[in-house]
Amino acid sequence: MGVGQRVAIRPKIAARLADPERLFELSTAKAWGYGIEEWEALPDEKRDELLEYERQICPRCGNLRSVCSNPDVPWYPQRSMCYATGARELTLRRLHKKHKDPGTDAMAPTDGMTVWMSRDDLSPDDEFV
Structure with missing residues:
Protein backbone atom coordinates (compact mmCIF):
# COMPACT_ATOMS: atom_id res chain seq x y z
CA MET A 1 0.00 0.00 0.00
CA SER A 69 -3.83 15.63 44.35
CA ASN A 70 -3.19 15.74 48.09
CA PRO A 71 -2.34 19.35 49.06
CA ASP A 72 -0.59 18.13 52.23
CA VAL A 73 2.08 16.15 50.39
CA PRO A 74 5.33 18.13 50.19
CA TRP A 75 6.96 18.33 46.76
CA TYR A 76 10.58 19.22 46.15
CA PRO A 77 11.91 20.41 42.82
CA GLN A 78 14.55 18.21 41.24
CA ARG A 79 16.55 18.64 38.11
CA SER A 80 18.55 16.68 35.67
CA MET A 81 20.18 17.83 32.48
CA CYS A 82 19.28 16.45 29.08
CA TYR A 83 21.40 18.08 26.39
CA ALA A 84 19.26 16.58 23.62
CA THR A 85 16.19 18.32 25.08
CA GLY A 86 18.20 21.52 25.50
CA ALA A 87 19.25 21.41 21.85
CA ARG A 88 15.63 20.81 20.83
CA GLU A 89 14.40 23.76 22.89
CA LEU A 90 17.11 26.02 21.44
CA THR A 91 16.06 24.91 17.95
CA LEU A 92 12.42 25.69 18.72
CA ARG A 93 13.32 29.17 20.00
CA ARG A 94 15.28 29.83 16.81
CA LEU A 95 12.39 28.60 14.66
CA HIS A 96 9.89 30.79 16.47
CA LYS A 97 12.20 33.79 16.08
CA LYS A 98 12.69 33.07 12.37
CA HIS A 99 8.99 32.52 11.66
CA LYS A 100 6.99 35.29 13.26
CA ASP A 101 3.53 34.48 14.59
CA PRO A 102 1.02 35.02 11.73
CA GLY A 103 -1.82 35.43 14.20
CA THR A 104 -4.99 33.40 13.99
CA ASP A 105 -5.76 33.90 10.28
CA ALA A 106 -3.02 31.71 8.82
CA MET A 107 -0.83 28.77 9.72
CA ALA A 108 2.78 29.44 10.65
CA PRO A 109 5.49 27.40 8.91
CA THR A 110 6.09 25.69 12.24
CA ASP A 111 2.45 24.65 12.80
CA GLY A 112 2.34 20.87 12.80
CA MET A 113 6.12 20.58 12.77
CA THR A 114 7.75 18.11 15.10
CA VAL A 115 11.36 18.73 16.03
CA TRP A 116 13.37 15.87 17.48
CA MET A 117 17.05 15.34 18.01
CA SER A 118 19.38 12.67 16.64
CA ARG A 119 23.06 12.07 17.21
CA ASP A 120 23.42 11.69 13.42
CA ASP A 121 22.60 14.34 10.82
CA LEU A 122 19.83 12.45 9.03
CA SER A 123 18.90 15.34 6.71
CA PRO A 124 22.02 17.43 5.98
CA ASP A 125 20.33 19.34 3.15
CA ASP A 126 17.33 20.42 5.23
CA GLU A 127 18.30 23.81 6.66
CA PHE A 128 14.99 24.61 8.32
CA VAL A 129 16.53 26.48 11.26
Missing part, protein backbone atom coordinates in the same frame (compact mmCIF):
# COMPACT_ATOMS: atom_id res chain seq x y z
CA GLY A 2 1.36 3.41 -0.94
CA VAL A 3 1.59 6.59 1.07
CA GLY A 4 -1.76 8.28 1.45
CA GLN A 5 -3.75 5.18 0.58
CA ARG A 6 -6.27 4.14 3.18
CA VAL A 7 -7.67 0.76 3.93
CA ALA A 8 -11.38 0.60 4.62
CA ILE A 9 -12.04 -0.32 8.22
CA ARG A 10 -14.74 -2.89 8.71
CA PRO A 11 -17.77 -1.47 10.55
CA LYS A 12 -17.45 -3.92 13.46
CA ILE A 13 -13.82 -2.89 14.04
CA ALA A 14 -14.67 0.80 13.66
CA ALA A 15 -17.41 0.42 16.28
CA ARG A 16 -15.01 -1.27 18.71
CA LEU A 17 -12.40 1.46 18.18
CA ALA A 18 -15.02 4.13 18.83
CA ASP A 19 -15.56 2.69 22.31
CA PRO A 20 -13.47 4.73 24.81
CA GLU A 21 -13.10 1.75 27.16
CA ARG A 22 -11.73 -0.42 24.35
CA LEU A 23 -9.27 2.31 23.37
CA PHE A 24 -8.18 2.62 27.01
CA GLU A 25 -7.73 -1.14 27.19
CA LEU A 26 -5.65 -1.19 23.98
CA SER A 27 -3.46 1.72 25.13
CA THR A 28 -2.94 0.04 28.51
CA ALA A 29 -1.95 -3.22 26.83
CA LYS A 30 0.49 -1.32 24.63
CA ALA A 31 1.94 0.60 27.60
CA TRP A 32 2.67 -2.69 29.36
CA GLY A 33 4.17 -4.26 26.25
CA TYR A 34 1.38 -6.70 25.45
CA GLY A 35 0.10 -7.52 21.99
CA ILE A 36 -3.66 -7.91 21.64
CA GLU A 37 -3.55 -11.71 21.77
CA GLU A 38 -1.23 -11.69 24.79
CA TRP A 39 -3.41 -9.13 26.57
CA GLU A 40 -6.60 -11.07 25.95
CA ALA A 41 -4.89 -14.27 27.18
CA LEU A 42 -4.19 -12.69 30.58
CA PRO A 43 -6.50 -13.69 33.42
CA ASP A 44 -9.32 -11.17 33.92
CA GLU A 45 -8.00 -10.33 37.41
CA LYS A 46 -4.56 -9.40 36.01
CA ARG A 47 -6.05 -7.24 33.20
CA ASP A 48 -8.39 -5.53 35.69
CA GLU A 49 -5.46 -4.78 38.00
CA LEU A 50 -3.40 -3.21 35.21
CA LEU A 51 -6.38 -1.20 33.95
CA GLU A 52 -7.13 0.12 37.44
CA TYR A 53 -3.46 0.98 37.97
CA GLU A 54 -3.47 3.02 34.73
CA ARG A 55 -6.66 4.81 35.84
CA GLN A 56 -5.01 5.78 39.13
CA ILE A 57 -1.92 7.34 37.52
CA CYS A 58 -1.88 11.09 36.89
CA PRO A 59 -1.19 11.74 33.19
CA ARG A 60 0.71 14.93 34.01
CA CYS A 61 3.22 13.79 36.64
CA GLY A 62 3.04 9.98 36.63
CA ASN A 63 2.34 9.73 40.37
CA LEU A 64 -0.72 8.14 41.87
CA ARG A 65 -3.63 10.58 41.69
CA SER A 66 -4.24 10.04 45.42
CA VAL A 67 -0.74 11.36 46.11
CA CYS A 68 -0.37 14.21 43.62
